[in-house]
Amino acid sequence: MAGCEVRSFIVFLCMVVTLVSTGSAKYARQVLLVSMDGFRWDYVNQTSTPNFDRMARQGTHALYINSTFITKTFPDHYTIVTGLYEESHGILGNRMYDPVFNATFSRENQESRWWDGGEPLWVTARNNGRKSATFYWPGSEAEIRGVRPNIWLPYNESAPFRPRVDRVMDWLVNDSIDFVTLYFHEPDKTGHKYGPDSTQILGKVREMDGILGYILDNLEKFSLKDKVNLIVLSDHGMTSIDLQRRLIDITEVIDMEEDVLFTLDSGPIMHINPRKDPRYVVQKIRNATVPHLTVYLKEEIPIKWHYGNNRRVMPIFATADEGWAIVTVGFSGGELMKVTVSFSGSELMKVTLGFSGSELMMVTVGFSGSELMKVTVGFSDNELMKVTVVFSDSELMKVTVGFSGSELMEVTVVFSDSELMKVTVGFSGSELMEVTVGFSGSELMEVTVGFSDSELMKVTVGFSGSELMEVTVGFSDSELMMVTVVFSGSELMKVTVVFSDNELMEVTVDFSDSELMMVTVGFSGSELMKVTVVFSDNELMKVTVDFSGSKLMKVTLGFSGSELMRVGL
Incomplete structure (x- = not known):
């Protein structure tokens, strides 16, 4: 079972509290508008919600409010803040196509032309x-009719809920913001994942009740009860869908290649942009007499829905009965063969799941433009064989993960245009064999980590130009054998550290261009044996200190020019 936003005849939670001064001022000046996405009207009756009860006692509340026709996050939230039906404000769904723009809208799109x-x-x-200030709300990141809120934030779902409240309180107290929005994506996300009748949703409702309590406590803490009108509401409710038994496969009645250019949305509704005459395609669907499916030409959409009078509504519009979902799914002999989700423009173009004999064979996700272009997951005998991610336009070009017999064999990441060019991780029999990172231009060129039988053998870092050229760390049987650092130009040229049986044997430092030329420190069996320091160009030329069995044996200081030439002990 999965959750789906319910249609207009299902109501959503709307609880309103107006906290006003009991003094001479009749109306509070500030407003805090809070949305808890997907909070169905009856959730408060299914579990303990002491803070919603508290809010109702202190103010007022409605048992329910009818949503607009399309019960989706973006259109519903934009109706709440504009007071307009969807056909009037133009945000018809979370995704939509505009034939004048010849472009597709997604929830990440903040271009003014979609919102004006x-x-x-x-x-x-x-x-x-x-x-005004917005702590998230659909449309709040766009400049609308030339105006933005005084304060707005780019959407970040991972932002914790209580810090969101803290930030909003600061705006109300210290910035004296008159109108503030505060958005939470729960309990909608949990409802979609587990269903609106699950035990998980009740736990999330109790959590959101705690967030409301935190809001109320902070209003009291900062003496805002007499200054702020608090409105808490939701955009839509949710109903359960049986994804095993209540799917309407539109591909069973129309040819997705011959009849259709593309479809938009799925679930309770679907927009269809036909390749052929819309009347022909609609009649074809109607002739098939598909239970629980109703299909309209755009001009036939009921006026009472306040939805059809907008160019972003496609020529064909399909709706499903409550509890049913419209999808594009292919079956053969009762076995699931393919699931495809397609979009248009620069947005998501395709999601394909391929099966053979009910075994998963391939998962492909394709995008267009400078967006994600392709994600491919390949299987053989239900064993994962390969995962490939491809991008374009100087973005990530490819990520490949290869498997053999379910054992990871290789991971490759490739970039272009002076960005990261390659990252390769190789395995043999599930043992890590090599890790290589390659760059281009004057950037990092290569980082290689080699293994043998899962033991680390070598680490190499290479650069180009005047940048770091190489760092090498060598091992034998997982024991450190050598560390080398090499530079170019007038920079550090080499640092070498040598070990034997994990004992330090020698440390060498080389420089060039009249700088320090060499420093060598030698060991035997972890005992210091020799220290040599060499310089050039009238500078100190040599300092040698020899030891035997850790006892000092010889000290030599050599200079050039009119300086000290040699002292030997």
């Missing part, structure tokens, strides 16, 4: 001399 159909409250506030 409506005026969100943070823009209205600024246009009326008030200050």
Whole structure:
């Protein structure tokens, strides 16, 4: 079972509290608008939510509110802050295609042209001399009608919830922000993963109740109860879908190559951009009499949905009954053969899962433009054989992970245009054999780590130009044998450290261009045997100190020019 946003006739949670001063000021000046994504209206009745109860006692609440027709995060949230239906503000889904732009919108798109159909409250506030700030909200990262919030943040789902509250309180207390939004992606994420009727969702509801308690406590802590109107709501609810028994495979009734250019979205609705006459494709679907599926020409979409009057609605629009999902899935003889998800423009173009005899054969994810181009996962006899990731336009070009008999054989990462060119990790019989990192231009050229029977044998780091040229660490049977550092130009040329049986044998340092030329320290059986220091160009030429059995045997100081020439002891 999986969760899916419910249609317009299913309601979502909306709890509102207005905390106003009991003094002469009747209205509070500041507003904090909080969204808990996917918080279904009845979650508060299914588990203990003392802070939602507390909020209802202190203010007021609605049992439910009907969502807009498309119950998706982006269109619903934009309706909340603009007061417009989806066909009016133009955000018709989390993904959509605009035929005038000839481009596809995704949730990462912050171009103004997609958002200018409506005026969100943070823009209205600024246009009326008030200050606004957004701690996440769909559209808040875009400049809309030439205006941005005074404070806004790029979306980061991993940002902890309580620090989000702390930041918002600082805006209200110290920055005197008049209108603030605060967005949480839960319990929506948990609902999609485990289903809205799962035990996990109840645990997440209790967690979000704790976050609400933290908000209420902070309003009291900073004496904001009489200054801030707090509104807590959600964008939509959620219902369960049986992914084994309640899927409508659109590929069973239309030819995805002959009839369709592309489809957008899946689940309770699907946009279809046909290759042929839309009326022909619609009639073909209707003739198939697919249970639980209704298909419309764009002009047939019911007016009461306030959805069809926008160019971003495709010529064919399909809806599923509640609890059913529209997908593009292929089967053969009851065995799953292929799952494909396609998009258009510079957005996600294809996700393909291929099967043979119910064994997974391949997973491919393809993108276009300068976005991710391809991710391929290959299997043989259900054993993972290869994982390949390819990018374009000077971005990551390839990541390949190879397997043999489920044993990891090689990992390769390749870049282009003076970026990282190659990272290779080689294995034999699941034992690590070699790690190589290659660069181009004046950047790092190569880092090699070699192993034998999983024992480290050598580490080499190579550079080019006037940069570091080489660092080598050699081992034998996992014992350190040698360390070498080499540079070029007027920089350090060499540092060598030699070991035998893991005992330090010699340390040598070489330089060039009238700089320090050599420093050598020799050992035998970990006992210091010799120290030699050599310079050039009227500088100190030589200092030699010899030992035997750790006892000092000889000291030689040699100079040139009018300086001390030699002292021997």
